[in-house]
Amino acid sequence: MSIRKHRDGKWLIDVTVDGRRKTTVLPADTHKDDLELAETRLKLELLETRAAETHAEVEQKSGRGWTLERGYRNSLQVRPKWKKPEQIANCEKQWRVVSKYISPRLLLAELDTERLDEFVQEVMDDRPITGSTVNRYLSFISAILTDAADRHKLTHLPHMPRQEEGEGRIRWLTEEEEDLFMAKALQMEYREVADAAKVFIDSGMRMGELWTTEAWQVDFNAGVLMLTPAQTKTNRGRALPLTDAMAAVFKPRVARGGLVFPEFSTEGFHRKFVKISKAAGLDHVIPYTCRHTCCTRLVRRGVPLFAVAEHMGHSNLQTTRRYAHFAPQDKDTIRQVLQGATWGAAVASQGIVPQ
Numbered sequence: 001m002s003i004r005k006h007r008d009g010k011w012l013i014d015v016t017v018d019g020r021r022k023t024t025v026l027p028a029d030t031h032k033d034d035l036e037l038a039e040t041r042l043k044l045e046l047l048e049t050r051a052a053e054t055h056a057e058v059e060q061k062s063g064r065g066w067t068l069e070r071g072y073r074n075s076l077q078v079r080p081k082w083k084k085p086e087q088i089a090n091c092e093k094q095w096r097v098v099s100k101y102i103s104p105r106l107l108l109a110e111l112d113t114e115r116l117d118e119f120v121q122e123v124m125d126d127r128p129i130t131g132s133t134v135n136r137y138l139s140f141i142s143a144i145l146t147d148a149a150d151r152h153k154l155t156h157l158p159h160m161p162r163q164e165e166g167e168g169r170i171r172w173l174t175e176e177e178e179d180l181f182m183a184k185a186l187q188m189e190y191r192e193v194a195d196a197a198k199v200f201i202d203s204g205m206r207m208g209e210l211w212t213t214e215a216w217q218v219d220f221n222a223g224v225l226m227l228t229p230a231q232t233k234t235n236r237g238r239a240l241p242l243t244d245a246m247a248a249v250f251k252p253r254v255a256r257g258g259l260v261f262p263e264f265s266t267e268g269f270h271r272k273f274v275k276i277s278k279a280a281g282l283d284h285v286i287p288y289t290c291r292h293t294c295c296t297r298l299v300r301r302g303v304p305l306f307a308v309a310e311h312m313g314h315s316n317l318q319t320t321r322r323y324a325h326f327a328p329q330d331k332d333t334i335r336q337v338l339q340g341a342t343w344g345a346a347v348a349s350q351g352i353v354p355q
Contacts, residue, residue: 213227
């Protein structure tokens, strides 16, 4: 019998499901209906636990591994600090933010540095927060990944793109900074990094898209690079125009056949890229900055937002609008208008193409 009197007169509810046991003690004056309700709740908790474990076992046997949500549930169970009353609300708050930008159904094995770079960019562009706040979100994610790795559900931990404390926004590259980066890469004999970076800046491609691009997808006659739905984050293919610089990078690589950049993985490229950036004295520049740069340049040079969204593979215009930054020359333009100049004259003086 699962409900019985305890020796001190209180009610003991003792439930076992598939060899798993849960107990609770209720006051002696608890009504029968409340006792039965408590018994049912314990059974449901055990059944939910068993269902979650069964799901994890199936995932493991199928080779799929844990999802981000499964990892989060695991950390809630195994981290004593997260169980404290004062921490429960904080964990729930952080989970709401993280799960808004990273799908809870994403496999932990697919949560690489590139996806984390995107998370940082998206959350900082969408919210008025500092680098220290972003770092707390990254620490939260890192804890989930570490707990999963400790339980052999993850074989590799990605690099965490932590931000400088107080940093408020991920930046883009000016043309002068781009030249500085390329020169430093060549000086350090990292031509392959310079080549990939140039493609990223001119195309706005994500790293995973470039690493999976094969020679047959580059059409020099049509002047386009065709991305397949399987390559893209949104599962929609798109055609990217080839700039002269991109064509120059691709020609010798396409001639070899196969993958155009077989030498890179996301993690390896990230390490080399950041090493070059630091050597060039470029602060807060990471691989995702190249994509950020491409989109920012397109928007500021007058390309319509819907066309930019299509080129970048954004699922909605709201994402594209995040790139319409106020650069110093924008402020100078507005200052001239406020002082009596027309908008056309002001943008012309700054060399900006009006939208």
